[in-house]
Amino acid sequence: MKQFPASQIRNVALVGHQESGKTMLSESMLYTAGAIPRLGRVEDGNTTMDYDREEVARKISIHSGVAWCEHSGTKINLIDTPGYEDFVGDVLLALDVAESALIAIRADAGVEVGTDRVWGFVQDHGLPGLFVVTRMDKEHANFDSALEGLHEHFGHNVHPIQLPIGSGDKFRGVIDLVEMKAYEFEKDGKGGAKPIEIPAALKERAEAARKEMIESAAESDEKLMEKYLETETLTEEEFRAGLAAGVTSGQIFPVLCASPAHNMGAGLVMDAIVKYLPAADTGHHYTSDGKEIPSETKGAPAAYVFKNISDAHVGDMLVARVYHGTLTAGADVHNTTRNTAERLGQLYVVQGKNRQETNEIHAGDIGALVKLKITKVCDTLADKASGAVIRSTPLPTPSINAAIAPMTKGDDEKMGTGLHRLQDEDPTFDVVPNAETHQTLIYGQGELHLEIIVHKLKERFGVGVTLDKPRIPYKETIRKKAEAQGRHKKQTGGRGQFGDVWLRIEPLPRGKQFEFVDGVVGGVVPNKFIPAVEKGVVATMEMGVIAGYQMVDVKATIYDGSYHTVDSSEQAFKTAGSLAFKAAVEKASPVLLEPIVNLKVKVPDEFLGDVMGDLSGRRGKIQGTENVGRFAVVTAQVPMAELYKYSTHLRSMTQGRGSHTREISHYEEVPREIADKIIAEHKAAVEAANK
Ligand SMILES: Nc1nc2c(ncn2[C@@H]2O[C@H](COP(=O)(O)OP(=O)(O)O)[C@@H](O)[C@H]2O)c(=O)[nH]1
Ligand SMILES: [Mg+2]
Numbered sequence: 001m002k003q004f005p006a007s008q009i010r011n012v013a014l015v016g017h018q019e020s021g022k023t024m025l026s027e028s029m030l031y032t033a034g035a036i037p038r039l040g041r042v043e044d045g046n047t048t049m050d051y052d053r054e055e056v057a058r059k060i061s062i063h064s065g066v067a068w069c070e071h072s073g074t075k076i077n078l079i080d081t082p083g084y085e086d087f088v089g090d091v092l093l094a095l096d097v098a099e100s101a102l103i104a105i106r107a108d109a110g111v112e113v114g115t116d117r118v119w120g121f122v123q124d125h126g127l128p129g130l131f132v133v134t135r136m137d138k139e140h141a142n143f144d145s146a147l148e149g150l151h152e153h154f155g156h157n158v159h160p161i162q163l164p165i166g167s168g169d170k171f172r173g174v175i176d177l178v179e180m181k182a183y184e185f186e187k188d189g190k191g192g193a194k195p196i197e198i199p200a201a202l203k204e205r206a207e208a209a210r211k212e213m214i215e216s217a218a219e220s221d222e223k224l225m226e227k228y229l230e231t232e233t234l235t236e237e238e239f240r241a242g243l244a245a246g247v248t249s250g251q252i253f254p255v256l257c258a259s260p261a262h263n264m265g266a267g268l269v270m271d272a273i274v275k276y277l278p279a280a281d282t283g284h285h286y287t288s289d290g291k292e293i294p295s296e297t298k299g300a301p302a303a304y305v306f307k308n309i310s311d312a313h314v315g316d317m318l319v320a321r322v323y324h325g326t327l328t329a330g331a332d333v334h335n336t337t338r339n340t341a342e343r344l345g346q347l348y349v350v351q352g353k354n355r356q357e358t359n360e361i362h363a364g365d366i367g368a369l370v371k372l373k374i375t376k377v378c379d380t381l382a383d384k385a386s387g388a389v390i391r392s393t394p395l396p397t398p399s400i401n402a403a404i405a406p407m408t409k410g411d412d413e414k415m416g417t418g419l420h421r422l423q424d425e426d427p428t429f430d431v432v433p434n435a436e437t438h439q440t441l442i443y444g445q446g447e448l449h450l451e452i453i454v455h456k457l458k459e460r461f462g463v464g465v466t467l468d469k470p471r472i473p474y475k476e477t478i479r480k481k482a483e484a485q486g487r488h489k490k491q492t493g494g495r496g497q498f499g500d501v502w503l504r505i506e507p508l509p510r511g512k513q514f515e516f517v518d519g520v521v522g523g524v525v526p527n528k529f530i531p532a533v534e535k536g537v538v539a540t541m542e543m544g545v546i547a548g549y550q551m552v553d554v555k556a557t558i559y560d561g562s563y564h565t566v567d568s569s570e571q572a573f574k575t576a577g578s579l580a581f582k583a584a585v586e587k588a589s590p591v592l593l594e595p596i597v598n599l600k601v602k603v604p605d606e607f608l609g610d611v612m613g614d615l616s617g618r619r620g621k622i623q624g625t626e627n628v629g630r631f632a633v634v635t636a637q638v639p640m641a642e643l644y645k646y647s648t649h650l651r652s653m654t655q656g657r658g659s660h661t662r663e664i665s666h667y668e669e670v671p672r673e674i675a676d677k678i679i680a681e682h683k684a685a686v687e688a689a690n691k
Contacts (some may be wrong), residue, residue: 001349001356004075006281006364011077011321013094015122016104017114018083021134021260023049023061025104025269026080028260032267033069033076035351036552039263042144048352049080053459054452059181060248064090064307066319066366067351070387071270078246081115085656086446088121089428093306093377093394094120097321097366099283101129102273107141107257108165111149113656119154121403125393126252128278132269136164136171143167145258150255157246161254161272163206164307165199171259174268175202177210178240185264187481193267213305216252217242247276276553279367281362285323286403287388293323300383301325301333304390308377308425309353310460316425317368318375319350320361321383323390327361327369327381334384335375340380345371378427395428397661398443399647403471405440407464415440418461429453436550437471447648472641473595474678475667476544476551478588481506482688486580488572499576501525501533502560505584508553514541519559525573532570533558545585547592547675547682551603552667556581592675593667595640601650603658608632610653618642619671637665 014022022049023134031039040046045056049065061082068077079094101122105115117432133146143164150158156662162174173184174199182199186192198206218228227249228234246252251522256272258265281295293302307319320327325501327333327344335342348355348368359369375381380390401477406415419431432442444450450467457463483504490497508515516534525533534556541551561576599620603611605627606641611634612622620638643662650658670678 001358001360002358003362004365006362007279008073009075009077009280009364010100011079011098011283011364011366012100012102013079013081013091013098013127013274014102014104014279015081015091015095015118016083017106017109017118018060019110020083020104020109020112020114021105021132022083022102022104023047025102025132025134025258025266026065026067026078028191028258028263029071029076029078029270030067030069030351031263033071033270035067035069035124041261042326046465048354048513049078050133051353053617060084062087063309064094066307068349068366069270071267072274074274075365076270076273079366084446084448085114085651085659086116086444086449087428088445088595088618089115089395089426090307091118091121092395095125095127096392097304097306098127099275099280100273101125101127102269103129103131103253103287104134105131105135105146105150106138107143107146108138110142111153116153116657126250126284128248129253130247130272130276131158131253131255132265134260136167136257136265137169137262139168140172141167143290144579147255154253157216157251158253158255159216160256161213161243162256162268163202163209164257165202171264174257174265174521175206176268177206177213178243180206180210181486183268185259185262187262187264189263191263191267199510205335208626213243214239217246220246220249220251241510244276246485248282255444275448276423286393287393290391291388293388293390295363296324297326299325300386302380302386302388302390303327303361304392305369305375305377305379305381309350310421310425311353311523314370316372317348317350317355317370318372318377319366319368320381321366322361322363324363325383326363327367329359333381335379336382336384336387336389337379337649339387340374341384342372342375344369376424396445398428398430398445399662400441400446400450400645401441401470401661402467403439403469404435404442404454404465404467407466410449411463414461414463415457415465418457418463419453421461422456427618434470436472436473439468439471440465441470446651447645455482469644472551474547474670475593476546477553477588477593478505478551478585478587478590479506480587482584482588484580484583484587486576486583488579490572490574491544491567495565496564497569497572497575498564499529499533499569499572499574499578500562501558501573501576501578503533503537503577503580503584504557505557505581506557508555510553512553514538514552515555517555517557519557520561524563525558525561526568529548529563529568529570529573530558532573532582533577536574536579537581539574540578540581545582546590547679548686549592551585551590552593556584579633592670592678594670596637596665596668597640597643598665599636599638599643599662601636601658601660602628602631602633603650603654604630605632607654607658608634611650611658614649614653639668639670640664 183193
């Protein structure tokens with residue numbers, strides 16, 4: 001397998017709103033470069049990047065896809081990411097390992113919510129990049145309005161380095177504003193571009209656009225700026241150097257255009273990637289303790305696993321970016337994230353789902369590893385002595401959950417195995433058994449994410465499951481002090497049972513759980529039976545008294561009672577303790593408690609009013625609001641019971657632009673009417689079960 005030095009590798013993450021043409025543009029670049037034999041189509045389910053069963057069926061990207069091609073002697077590694085918000089984890093991982101981003105936007109739609117979102121990520125990552133306006137052949141394609149949108153949203157350092165010639169079905173080529181040359185594309189061909197005269201009608205516009213670009217290029221460097229201010233121009237050489245410096249440093253984002261479905265424009269996009277975007281040895285990558293990792297092929301390897309491809313034949317294939325040194329097939333390495341030895345199996349370069357064996361993967365490059373024992377996505381493979389772990393962006397915390405259960409009794413284990421595997425493959429998905437509610441909860445990034453998990457369980461692991469509303473882990477407690485007797489007496493033939501207990505119960509502060517005090521004097525209840533009384537109380541608290549939920553924050557004191565020398569036993573006193581406790585609770589104003597969640601909601605300013613109104617409707621208490629750029633962040637405390645599918649609701653309320661995080665805060669009393677309903681439901685369920 002041919003190896004490229006890092007200076008001749010470009011690792012580019014393709015990001016953008018859903019359906020902005022990323023997958024098709026990848027396909028067009030790969031085909032134009034001769035890396036694949038024909039141009040696949042998203043509609044036909046035969047593209048290089050969308051090969052997963054779910055992707056083919058839904059015609060959308062769900063996972064990032066990795067492929068490469070060679071253009072002008074340079075290896076371009078493309079990481080095609082999904083556009084749906086549910087799969088942002090893959091976008092963040094791709095941006096972590098790439099040196100630059102290619103942001104796709106539709107000529108017939110312009111800047112969309114997802115464009116805004118990925119722009120934020122690209123900025124947070126401090127990455128340079130370029131925009132490609134795709135789908136230029138579409139009926140309502142409008143390059144100028146797309147460009148206007150880019151300026152409006154992302155500022156004036158977004159510069160076209162091309163102007164389209166024609167639009168919609170008349171789109172036929174571009175003017176390259178750097179070279180001041182025009183090209184006509186071969187439609188539905190092999191990706192050729194034939195030099196033509198600049199159309200007279202576009203000349204003036206092209207000159208003006210070029211002048212603006214020169215001005216921006218001058219801004220990339222103080223000396224150039226001085227020169228420009230003096231002479232009002234730059235030499236060709238100065239201009240190009242300034243432009244390249246401006247793009248590489250992330251000050252200038254060039255804009256190009258293309259029609260990937262007709263294989264038009266990809267060659268010039270690749271030219272720009274090679275010319276302007278930074279090489280793999282110039283990106284800044286760090287260990288988690290802040291040391292920069294130099295890009296050198298020699299020395300111990302340091303690589304980061306950012307993707308898992310599960311393959312029916314080879315098993316798990318992990319895709320890794322090598323930062324330092326060289327990965328060699330069969331070599332011993334160390335998983336520094338888990339501090340465990342690991343051995344490499346075969347190595348591959350990947351082309352979507354296809355792979356080619358290779359002996360080595362060098363610093364700067366991307367490749368796949370198989371047969372690793374413990375390594376998972378987000379792990380670092382490095383040398384044991386350094387212990388270095390590669391720094392990565394925190395992935396989003398889950399925003400939605402559901403209770404999952406197998407459709408067929410006895411499929412629990414199968415479901416567990418499947419969920420465990422899926423969790424290993426996807427760091428934004430989580431599985432948590434809830435002992436309190438006896439449900440298995442799955443956590444994800446949105447309804448589509450969970451829906452796809454359900455599909456995969458069926459398709460790959462053969463287990464049908466249902467998703468349900470998670471039960472709320474309410475708790476019970478008391479509000480007053482009360483006393484009661486529990487007397488257990490049974491005479492059946494031979495030896496009877498006798499236990500008699502007086503209990504005093506009183507509320508404890510929230511979170512204190514339980515306290516038991518032995519206040520018996522004079523041995524009216526012998527010492528040896530006291531622990532049995534406590535056991536009876538504890539067991540009753542676990543089961544709940546009023547609505548079947550665990551009771552908490554109660555102090556119980558045994559202060560009186562009586563016993564029988566023959567008939568008393570531990571069992572009898574346990575029962576008596578339980579009876580006394582239940583009787584006391586009835587008199588102690590029992591109440592239900594519910595979990596309250598700390599919620600942070602981030603929305604564009606204009607939705608703030610709606611979101612706050614909605615939160616009040618959910619019994620939320622607003623704690624405060626603050627402004628972060630064009631966004632408002634609301635913090636509120638809201639009962640968990642009111643937040644089922646909140647992320648879906650928030651997205652629809654904010655045109656997909658709101659997001660939220662949550663964490664459990666504390667427990668509070670459930671308002672009377674709501675509590676009455678929950679208690680009534682519990683009683684009905686118990687009666688139904690006893691029938
Ligand atoms: N007419 C036309 N359609 C395109 C072009 N590029 C992509 N599409 C279509 O746009 C839709 C989204 O494309 P896709 O590459 O899956 O977008 P992604 O979600 O950003 O990966 C698909 O239906 C594509 O066939 C193009 O150049 N022209
Ligand atoms: Mg896609």
